[in-house]
Amino acid sequence: MTYWTLNAFFLAAVALVALAAVVKARSARTAADPRRSDNGLRWSAVGLSAIALLITTAVFDNVMIGIGLVAYNPDLISGAFVGIAPLEDFAYAIAAVVLLPSLWYLLPARGTGPSTGTGPSTGSGPSTGTGRSIGSGTAGVPRASTDSGTAGGPRA
Amino acid sequence: MGLIYLAALLVSLTGMVVLDRRFRLYFWADARRAAVVSVVGVVFFVVWDLFGIGLGIFFRGETAFMTGLQVAPELPLEELFFLALLVYVTMNLYGAFGRLLVPAVSKRGVGA
Numbered sequence: 001m002t003y004w005t006l007n008a009f010f011l012a013a014v015a016l017v018a019l020a021a022v023v024k025a026r027s028a029r030t031a032a033d034p035r036r037s038d039n040g041l042r043w044s045a046v047g048l049s050a051i052a053l054l055i056t057t058a059v060f061d062n063v064m065i066g067i068g069l070v071a072y073n074p075d076l077i078s079g080a081f082v083g084i085a086p087l088e089d090f091a092y093a094i095a096a097v098v099l100l101p102s103l104w105y106l107l108p109a110r111g112t113g114p115s116t117g118t119g120p121s122t123g124s125g126p127s128t129g130t131g132r133s134i135g136s137g138t139a140g141v142p143r144a145s146t147d148s149g150t151a152g153g154p155r156a
Numbered sequence: 157m158g159l160i161y162l163a164a165l166l167v168s169l170t171g172m173v174v175l176d177r178r179f180r181l182y183f184w185a186d187a188r189r190a191a192v193v194s195v196v197g198v199v200f201f202v203v204w205d206l207f208g209i210g211l212g213i214f215f216r217g218e219t220a221f222m223t224g225l226q227v228a229p230e231l232p233l234e235e236l237f238f239l240a241l242l243v244y245v246t247m248n249l250y251g252a253f254g255r256l257l258v259p260a261v262s263k264r265g266v267g268a
Contacts, residue, residue, distance in 0.1 A: 042254045
């Protein structure tokens, strides 16, 4: 089995999780609180993160391969390289940046009912007005109190 | 000498923790969710690695930069920390970009 075939299975699993997140986001958008649910899964943030991750992957993968931390069977890789890094390696970065935010969105948020699917820091933060600001104040981060008055309109 | 790669990964992970705490991006945004995402993510990538190793696609290089400790055949101890770093970088980026896309809040949350 080639590296690309292996990647296809794992990327397919990632796609299924992302699909579940998209379905959840779509149903949430039509629900009672469209503004909040729209904050839940930010594909624009995923895209920007992907650019940053792919660049860092290109740099560090080349270093790691260059100093000999890892090696590849030349018969099982496509032969497409970014520098000396097999193109297949970038599937890990793509998988991470799609799978992890999708999982994050699918999991219920801290200290709220299952309906609050806000992002990690997508303007909700401690100021969502669902009681989270009280909890945040005890988390050892003093700045929480300065944020907690900004509950209104996280969407510009 | 065998600690160089592990030490570099630990320094990088420490940087991620510092950024996470300072800007409350991931564990400091929602520790329970972050824990679940991190464990699932690392396990997912370890399984991916193990298939790649089992199929003979890639393998550990013999270098003086690693401890030589292996958690499975051809799976170096350092790989677990590398995958944890991949997960942490990804979610810190996602958290940061998610906030930057909300200017009114980002100024209060990130500034000063």
